[in-house]
Amino acid sequence: MKKLIQTLALGVTALGTSLSGVSAEEWRLNNFLPETRPETAEIEQFVKDVNATVEGDFELKLYSGGSLGLPNTDTLRFLPKGAVEMSLMWANYLGRDAPALSSVVVQGTIGSIDEFEKAIPAVQEIYEEEFTDWDVTSVGYVAIPMLSVSVFCRDEPVRTIEDLKSKKLRVWARDQVETFTRLGVAAQIIPQEEMYVAMKTGVVDCALYPALYAHTVSLQEVASHASFLYPMASGPYVIGVATERWEETDEAIKSAITTAADDLWNRTNQYEDDQAREMEAREKLAEQGVTWAEDFSDADRELFVSSVTETWAMLAEEAGGNAPAYRERVLKALGR
Structure with missing residues (x-):
């Protein structure tokens, strides 16, 4: 079913082709959240941290608010196909293609920070397993406030x-x-x-x-x-990269991304305020x-x-x- 969906996503593949006229050293990060959201500010800092660390011609560029025209419900279709190099994902939006994802955390079932902190490691582990089946690697997380x-x-x-x-x-x-x-x-x-x-x-x-x-x-x-x-x-937002692309990525770039992603998670995984x-x-x-x-x-x-x-x-x-x-x-x- 996964392969069939990805194969049939001709429109998305065409879009990916039309967007592919960029330098091999430039990665686009698709962020469906509006620019006014506080999470977007944190993702902007993530991008700055990556670019400040990587030496050479590599650049990560952020596109927020759906400006690339990529529906958030189609992430499992366009990301493995290379329409963008990196994308924010939210499991609850992906239930059409991956029904199991939408039932990992149903909104309203966890009603306290203490409960949520207990659940987070299991949720992240499940996400990584499920996204791997879709040829997507989870390279970072953005916590959503309570x-x-x-x-x-x-x-x-x-x-x-x-x-x-x-x-x-x-x-x-x-x-x-x-x-x-x-x-x-x-x-x-x-x-x-x-x-x-x-x-x-x-x-x-x-x-x-x-x-x-x-x-x-x-x-x-x-x-x-x-x-x-x-x-x-809610389960956290996930930053995903097509597995094939991630495996081919230079180790210095991968290290910069994962380090910045760890910092992003540590900044956002705070609920006291x-x-x-x-x-x-x-x-x-x-x-x-x-x-x-x-x-x-x-x-x-x-x-x-x-x-x-x-x-x-x-x-x-x-x-x-x-x-x-x-x-x-x-x-x-x-x-x-």
């Missing part, structure tokens, strides 16, 4: 699951669709670059989004109300016109977590292959 996910609504506050049942909700991943469907809520996946218009035009009434990043997509301009629903830990940053983000959004309602109740959050847990088991079974075993490995790491 996020607080809120329900942002256009016209009126929503702070109960019962009230949410009468709204159209924007989400960003299939596991969220499944989770909210179990709760009787109509949820649909809308990419973040389309979310602003979807909210403004009423395609959806509410959007699931972290307050910490809301300003990066101008969500405060189309949402008047917000209420915190659940804490979310996450809650303070969350509250600061809420205050700024309030100054810009977002009214914060009371949080969803503990009973509603427990109901949500129960639904997420059922979704995780279902997705792992549905994906088949290694997915159930991956889930068990994460559960074991969590001590559950």
Whole structure:
């Protein structure tokens, strides 16, 4: 299946060919995150560190915000084909081609930093194994903050699951669709670059989004109300290189990349200030016109977590292959 998908990706291969008119010493790093995201600033520093270390004509260049036109859902198709030399990847976006990846960490199942720190080594190990099967080598990681996910609504506050049942909700991943469907809520996946218009035009009434990043997509301009629903830990972003290219790369360049990647991970794998940053983000959004309602109740959050847990088991079974075993490995790491 993997080989068939890669072979059929003719459009992506053509794009890779059109982009290949660069020096052999220049590597492009595809970053689908917007330039305004704090993770992008950290990736920019990673690029600077690599270039400062490598001697000679090699240069790593960063392209952020999807500027290369490479869909993040297609990474396992375009990266092994050489459309770019290096790319940021997020497992939850890759479930179409690698279903097992999307069920390694289902968002909402890990609700504390302590639990997340227990799970991280197992998650990284699983990612490396799975990406290897797709001829991609994981050369670095970018940690994602422990996020607080809120329900942002256009016209009126929503702070109960019962009230949410009468709204159209924007989400960003299939596991969220499944989770909210179990709760009787109509949820649909809308990419973040389309979310602003979807909210403004009423395609959806509410959007699931972290307050910490809301300003990066101008969500405060189309949402008047917000209420915190659940804490979310996610598997880290992965920096990948086609395995064949990585194996052929000069050892000095590989060393510079892995050293800079270690520093990148150490900088981002910090969670002490996450809650303070969350509250600061809420205050700024309030100054810009977002009214914060009371949080969803503990009973509603427990109901949500129960639904997420059922979704995780279902997705792992549905994906088949290694997915159930991956889930068990994460559960074991969590001590559950």
